[in-house]
Amino acid sequence: MITFTEENYLKNLLLLSMEHEGVSVLMLSKKLGIKMPTVTSMMKKFAVKGFVNFSPYKQITLTASGKSEALLVLRKHRLTETFLTRVMGIGWEEVHSIAEQIEHIQSPLFFGKMDEMLHYPETDPHGEPIPTKEGVLIQQPKMRLSACRVGETVRLTGVNDSSKEFLTFLNSKGLKPGVRGKIEHVEPYDSSLTIICGDRKEVLSKTIADKVLVELM
Amino acid sequence: MITFTEENYLKNLLLLSMEHEGVSVLMLSKKLGIKMPTVTSMMKKFAVKGFVNFSPYKQITLTASGKSEALLVLRKHRLTETFLTRVMGIGWEEVHSIAEQIEHIQSPLFFGKMDEMLHYPETDPHGEPIPTKEGVLIQQPKMRLSACRVGETVRLTGVNDSSKEFLTFLNSKGLKPGVRGKIEHVEPYDSSLTIICGDRKEVLSKTIADKVLVELM
């Protein structure tokens, strides 16, 4: 039996290892908001359980078993977010904190029904891919809006930050996955960027444009 | 902040106090499947928190504050069960164990949406009333099928036991809330009862008929 706490460690370990080759105790500690000694002792426990490869002062890597458990939690998280927006009509800026709790429900039947009702969705409301039941995760390449050039037409596909604050800000600019826009201007001085989406023209700082993911059209 | 564990104690304390005036440590211990000393120490904690009135060797009673917290948990449980059956199409024999987990989710928004999608339901799939947001619980009088007499026509309104095993058994007899039937025979020897529902004729032992709740038509 995997506990609530263990599921959180596993999921965040997976998220970190998708961005970096080898995860440090410090990174995981910061991600979870848990002090380093606590993380160290959990990693020792995980090594015994066979979820990670870990020896003192070395990087942490997930084993096949740890990764498959982690993928299941990530699947439950993203499936839930999709369900909350598509079926229940909850805003994409609100779903993360609810999914953070529901991802720990133990009921294959419940998540199976979700999947069925959503017709086996492939991405969550933030544009992130949903791991399959078999534990397969297809990572599509991500391009930052900040990397686009003047004149390019893009489609918003995702975000780098699912916090309520950031998503509420994007809502206020009319930006969400699926929206198309054309880069009108990039200011050389501060790299801020002007984008035209439908009848709206918005200026986005580099900080923002770094967190918005797009595909070229 | 009320924990997962505390919510379970509160809800079960409420359920017991709806049937008995004053709850004993033993009763709560049996209901929760937790040993008596553990229950005693939790009740001491609850007394300090102001959730219960409790002094050694006396009965436990919920305070107004404890009752209102308990009603909120019961509301989340029953709302969830209703959502799982009506929106997600999960069988009434499966929903209890899932609701047992989801009732601990902390998100008024989530439960508010559920309520809205279900058009503010008043009873759960087992026929139990759902406490209102304001903490009002309307207990309709319950009549046992075993108390009915030959010739009476009844409507199944609820059950006394929401275990998967029992509900699966009722499913096999075609019995669920809303179904109507006529008592054809009551066997004096063992109080078993024969009921006609539509084109089916079923014989139910007293054990079963005691757990099936009906209203006379």
Next chain:
DNA sequence: TTAATTTGTTAGTCTAATCTAACTTTATTA
């Protein structure tokens, strides 16, 4: 009304998950 049974409490132990303080190892910088 005494004895037996049931119910309840106290005391002490355990595990999971967290923390802080102190120390050690590794990496960086002067």
Next chain:
DNA sequence: TAATAAAGTTAGATTAGACTAACAAATTAA
């Protein structure tokens, strides 16, 4: 390369929630 800083570990404490064993109170039966 030696000093400093950053990252990581060890040791020990804490809290929540559970347990068992032993004892005490209340209830029931003889």
